Amino acid sequence: MSEQPSPVKKFTGYHATMMIVGFFAVVVAVNLVMAQFALSTFSGTVVDNSYVASQKYNKWLEQARHQQANGWTVSPAVRKAGKASIAITTTDGAGLQGATMVAIAEHPIGQSEPFEVSFTQAGAGEYQSVQTLPAGRWKLKIVITQDDKNMRVVRDIW
Missing domain, CATH: 1.20.5 (Single alpha-helices involved in coiled-coils or other helix-helix interfaces)
Structure with missing residues (x-):
């Protein structure tokens, strides 16, 4: 077949x-x-204009050296009951007392307008935001001041 x-x-x-x-x-x-x-x-740009940023670079390095001289260590930001909580320690490991802290909260991809967040001392070296943060990811641009010392840090919070 x-x-x-x-x-x-x-x-x-x-x-x-x-x-x-x-x-x-x-x-x-x-x-x-x-x-x-x-x-x-996308979490946004680091700087809006790289040429202008390059002209400020040495000034930023000097500010960073002054901040390191303070000896402060700033923890990552965490949420506690909807509020931002941050711990700050000194070189000897003790909590930083009597500092003032303010921050600008920005949505990383610009879905909301930035707003100011103020902090109060909640314990030994622990600072908690007065305002409740909306849900989602936020970038906190924080300024910490104690006497004549200051420090600028950026922390993400989820």
């Missing part, structure tokens, strides 16, 4: 066109998905 050979299907211009269109459709779809992920997770 002989088998009938199956008919050979021809590769036509239609098939080539569909392969090329399919390839580019996949590339465009992946690019759109990746662009959406990039835009939804």
